[in-house]
Amino acid sequence: MLSLILRRLGIGLITVLAVSIIIFFGTKILPGDAAQIRLGQEATEANVAAMRERLGLDQPVPMQYLNWLGDFMTGDLGTSLASDVPIVNLISDRYKNTVIVSALTALIAVPVSLLLGIMAAMFPGSIYDRILTFVSVSLVAAPEFFTATLLVLIFVFALGWGNAVVVGSIEGKGFFELIAHFALPVTTLGFVIASQLIRMSRAAVLNVMNSPYIEMAILKGVPKKRIIFRHALLNAIGPIVNVIALNLAYLVTGVIVVEIYFGYPGLATLIVQAVQTRDFVLIQGLGMIFCLTYVILMLIADIAAFASNPRLRHPK
């Protein structure tokens, strides 16, 4: 099992390295020169040359890559081209904001959707199952901006609850104010991940429910609840954990539309700004952070799936 985990770790590292190469050289082939952008159009050639030297841009490209990677590993993401601020400072606040929304969404949406999905698997083909299937498939088909608009229309404009724009600090706000603060973005994101989680947990449990050992449990007179939660769920953990991890990764890295929609100061709005200002040092840093988040979440999911498999935990 340890060797399996180490191997996954190795694969994760290779993934990060491969992505770093793609990100670095991908931004390199973009038109524009960092020193030029930094100094503006009016800079003299001598100044630009000096700046190029200072930024290490006069060195061969592979050397630049190694320097960049080395800096990245020591936590130095470089300096923003657009605002002359260290990237780390730019990102850290935004990262915290995104993590807060993601964590809130995950805390609410994951347990609720798993429960809904498992209940659907308990009564396949029932009215409850069919309604849930219909709703979750509709939600998965609806784009986020549509869901968000719908929610804003209903809650903010029709009912007068919640905020259509989520700005400002959360410090000093009371509990109910905080709910109003986060309600709409969290609900929108929750809907997006819930549908997939419901479908997948239903399918994973249902798949296990067809196995002979479940039939055996029925024939032993085991109550339905215990069959689901003790016999079936244990064997469905692997696929379910993977879907959860994928969705969490989506929450951190893929919420661009929702963050923009609500004007929320998270990572996604930052990357849009970075692209608009052609701040490719910032794009590089954000790309690497997204990549790391993905790889780490997947790694955790893999380890959890290994740990849930007694064949790997207790080899013969």
Add this chain to the structure above:
Amino acid sequence: MPKDSRTQDVIFEARDLHISARREDGAEVPIVKGVNFTVRRGEVVALIGESGSGKTTISLAALGYTKPGLEFTGGQALLLGEDVTGKTTDQLRPVRGESVAYLAQSAAATFNPSIKINEQVTEAPVLHGTKTQGEANEKALALYRALELPNPESIGARYPHQVSGGQLQRLMAAMALCGDPDLLVLDEPTTALDVTTQIEVLKAFKRVIKEEGAAAIYVTHDLAVVAQIADHIVVLYNGEVKEAGPTDVIINRPRHPYTKRLMAAIQPLPEPGQGNIALDEHLRDDPAIEVRDVDAGYGMGVGGQPAVKILRDINIKIERGQTMGIIGESGCGKSTLARVIAGLLPACEGELLLDGQPLPPALADRTRDQLRRVQFVYQMADTALNPRQYIRYILGRPVEFYTGLRGKKRRKRVEELLELVELPASFADRFPHELSGGQKQRVNLARALAAEPEVVLCDEVTSALDTIVGANVIDLLTRLQKETGVSFVFISHDLSTVASFADEIVVLYAGRVAEQGPTDMVLAAPHHPYTRLLISSVPEPRMGWLEEAAQTRAARSGIAGGVEMTEVGCPFFERCPLAIPGTCDKVDPPRLDDGHGHVIECHRELSELE
């Protein structure tokens, strides 16, 4: 249901029981058509029949259970006097695992892989509140001991994958018996086991049923097994009772033609000298395929050697137009050998010769013609045939690939192939699921024949089939061999099938050839001790055989663990009654050759093995 039912004599009664399947269009298809039989306390009643006879469906009715898609449509299933057919799952819960318990065919699939054995064994009585966890644990421990399981104190703390198949099968019996049920329903509980393991499991079942004072319904297709364990036999065909009566009457004086056919389909181990006479009309100078000094295994180890070596020093020759039977228990390397010959698993040592010419070890290095000449037939036609392809396509593709026939000619060839395996040409336009198990196996075989091969590797091709259907497939193989001169490598754990059909037999044990030679010679003494164990473990369809075999079995050490690979010495050492400590476990056994192609690998002299 009250537990004071101990005094009741009739445990279960089926009264004019009807069970039907509901088709998607709402039509009812009767599966069980008015079945009557009675099970009394202390009795074992066998339901015998082929697949599709409704025997499993009937046995499950004793638990008030029908498989999804089936429903009770008439009559009664009386468990301790109460009809269970109309009850809901909630009403039945206290009965299941308490008054009646079920043992399925495959313990490996029936145990939850993620829960420790003891929890599963003790689950029913603890959930039903008839035993505390402590009492249930005690009962389980007593059962582990009674079932002769190794390390009874600690085996419950293991996960199912950590014990062997035979042990798991006995653990399932413990699971069924833990709630002190009045009735046990056993569904083919030894069919998936090796003969050597089956004998031990049967013995344990028989004793425990007697000691616990339970009654049992025993479902099987194997009359030889039934003769050992049942008091009464109910012969089923197509959902109807054809004949019923005490075991000795049914076995010794069967009256119904169907019962007679079932008896006739049992293939007793041929007496030495009665085996197949080798046909030499197809013989050539070179054997069809020769395996020389082959070692093979799985995984990547040091120095190009596999991490786990499965086969060692394999030397066999398969003559043209003959059948080489390969026999041994599960885990001895039979299928691995077939995979090596097919090139699916390249050998790490040694060489393969096809018709005297070297054959590259890996599939990818073989020419199309070499691929054509060696074909593989898998055990499970169900999984080997693509369910979404027409038979025409399944057979047509290899025809085109190997012989280059297209269009009309290809179509004609597919029909010829179907005719060759005795199927109507109209089957070409069917899907695999529209065929019966035996028919699918014929298509599976026809696909191999499409390549016009010289060697066909048959891996347990009759093991999943009923006795009668399996016997028909063997007849077909014999006929095909005569007509086409193809050589078969016939892998099976069933010695009687192999012996009835093969010209030569190779007995594999832990990846080594224990004994090989012409069928007659292998069946006759002198025997390798392992061959002797195998031969003495084949059940005979007469009452009392089990007890005799348990007494006289050459190696009473038989069950002492599964097949273990060893680095040095004879792998059979641990189980061998003739083992010489200090020699057999230290030195590789020498090859004893009697000069007639009969080879035994053993440290004992041939005269000692008589």
